[in-house]
Amino acid sequence: MITAEVILASGGGNPLIPNVWEILVTGVAFAVLLFVVTKFIAPTFEKSYTDRVEAIEGGIEKAEAAQNEANALLEQYRAQLMEARTEANGIRESARAEGAQILADLKEKAAEESARITAQAHGQIESERVAAIASLHAEVGTLATQLAGKIVGEALEDDARSNRVVERFLADLENQQNAGVSN
Amino acid sequence: MTAFALPMASYTEKFVPPTISDLHLPDIFPWMADYGTGFGKQMLLVLLSVVLITWFFMAAIRKAKLVPGRVQFVAEGFYSFARNTVGRDIMGEKNFRPWVPLLFATFVFLLLNNLFGAIPLLQIPSFSHAGSAYAMALIIYLVWIGVGVQKHGLRYFKLAVVPTGVPGWILPLLVPLEIISNFIVRPLTHSLRLMATMLAGHMIVALAGTGARYLIVVQDSLLLNATGVAVIAGSVAMYFLELLIMILQAFVFTLLTAIYIQGSLDADSH
Numbered sequence: 237m238i239t240a241e242v243i244l245a246s247g248g249g250n251p252l253i254p255n256v257w258e259i260l261v262t263g264v265a266f267a268v269l270l271f272v273v274t275k276f277i278a279p280t281f282e283k284s285y286t287d288r289v290e291a292i293e294g295g296i297e298k299a300e301a302a303q304n305e306a307n308a309l310l311e312q313y314r315a316q317l318m319e320a321r322t323e324a325n326g327i328r329e330s331a332r333a334e335g336a337q338i339l340a341d342l343k344e345k346a347a348e349e350s351a352r353i354t355a356q357a358h359g360q361i362e363s364e365r366v367a368a369i370a371s372l373h374a375e376v377g378t379l380a381t382q383l384a385g386k387i388v389g390e391a392l393e394d395d396a397r398s399n400r401v402v403e404r405f406l407a408d409l410e411n412q413q414n415a416g417v418s419n
Numbered sequence: 420m421t422a423f424a425l426p427m428a429s430y431t432e433k434f435v436p437p438t439i440s441d442l443h444l445p446d447i448f449p450w451m452a453d454y455g456t457g458f459g460k461q462m463l464l465v466l467l468s469v470v471l472i473t474w475f476f477m478a479a480i481r482k483a484k485l486v487p488g489r490v491q492f493v494a495e496g497f498y499s500f501a502r503n504t505v506g507r508d509i510m511g512e513k514n515f516r517p518w519v520p521l522l523f524a525t526f527v528f529l530l531l532n533n534l535f536g537a538i539p540l541l542q543i544p545s546f547s548h549a550g551s552a553y554a555m556a557l558i559i560y561l562v563w564i565g566v567g568v569q570k571h572g573l574r575y576f577k578l579a580v581v582p583t584g585v586p587g588w589i590l591p592l593l594v595p596l597e598i599i600s601n602f603i604v605r606p607l608t609h610s611l612r613l614m615a616t617m618l619a620g621h622m623i624v625a626l627a628g629t630g631a632r633y634l635i636v637v638q639d640s641l642l643l644n645a646t647g648v649a650v651i652a653g654s655v656a657m658y659f660l661e662l663l664i665m666i667l668q669a670f671v672f673t674l675l676t677a678i679y680i681q682g683s684l685d686a687d688s689h
Contacts (some may be wrong), residue, residue: 249443250439251618252611255455257462258462259557262465263464263558265469266469266524272469272473274618277498280483281495281499281502283483284483291485362555405682
């Protein structure tokens with residue numbers, strides 16, 4: 237083992253006693269180093285730290301702004317899409333309603349037309365019937381008078397009397413006919 | 420390792436373990452003068468460390484970019500370690516900024532000077548010499564006392580040695596203890612912790628070297644020569660352990676610096 241005696245016996249110095257020149261050199265050297273570090277090195281590092289923090293935070297802010305803008309656009313497009321859908325639905329609804337309206341109008345118009353044609357036909361038939369009755373009225377009276385005159389002879393020369401007979405006959409005929417119709 | 424070496428010493432030549440003096444090389448200027456009389460290798464290395472650190476970091480920041488290159492990235496790693504891990508975490512967001520340059524300079528200065536001990540040919544940790552360790556501890560000692568006085572005036576010395584919240588009758592016992600602990604033991608441990616760990620690491624390197632030489636060159640037995648190879652293999656493991664200790668001690672010294680300064684700033688809050 238190395239003991240204190242061994243060290244001292246072999247001429248070892250005391251390690252705790254300093255070389256004064258080494259104190260001086262170390263002190264001066266450190267002072268120079270401290271000066272260089274304080275003056276040049278530390279400020280540069282601090283500055284690059286600050287710059288870097290700013291660059292990173294600036295980048296984050298920029299990205300956030302872009303994100304916000306993109307979100308706003310997305311919202312806008314969604315709103316527009318929704319609006320367009322609503323509008324399309326509205327158009328479809330109104331088209332359907334309009335179609336129904338047109339159909340109803342056409343049906344009504346057709347019904348009116350058919351009613352009109354029917355009424356017209358009835359009117360015509362009625363007037364033709366009335367005309368036929370009138371012409372029959374005259375012809376039947378004359379024919380019957382002639383016939384009866386021929387059968388009865390001169391006795392029926394008096395117009396007034398024969399006219400009364402014919403009128404009564406026709407009235408009876410008419411009554412019969414009406415009763416036949418009502419049956 | 421010495422246990423292998425010492426019993427064999429009687430064969431041809433005695434095994435002479437390396438001493439502190441063997442680590443004190445003759446000075447460079449005047450050439451080969453006795454250690455301590457002139458400018459020595461250790462001082463040259465201390466100056467070299469300042470040149471290297473300045474060169475590396477100035478090169479790293481010359482073309483400082485927002486997106487760092489490889490050199491800038493490494494340089495910023497050292498800086499942000501001293502700034503954030505040591506400065507901000509110990510001293511707090513409020514206080515740490517003005518002290519970052521001191522902490523950073525202390526850390527890289529100690530780190531490189533310690534690592535000199537692991538570089539072949541340079542191979543001497545500057546702070547294995549007590550003078551350098553005393554110088555650094557003295558600077559820090561003056562700084563934290565100065566900070567205390569600047570912040571609290573002369574009342575600082577009362578704040579530093581009179582603990583609050585203890586009964587009055589115990590103060591005559593506590594105050595001398597606090598004085599010894601804060602103003603005498605603290606700078607000594609601050610410097611000696613660094614010096615002793617670096618010196619021990621350096622001694623182990625020297626011991627492994629002389630021991631392996633003795634076993635391989637001086638001894639005739641093949642078995643003993645083989646154990647010399649084992650010593651070299653063991654010293655490689657020690658080398659990596661030393662590497663760890665060199666980095667760790669630079670960190671510890673800087674950490675304590677931050678703690679001491681923080682203690683002075685907040686002397687009135689405990």
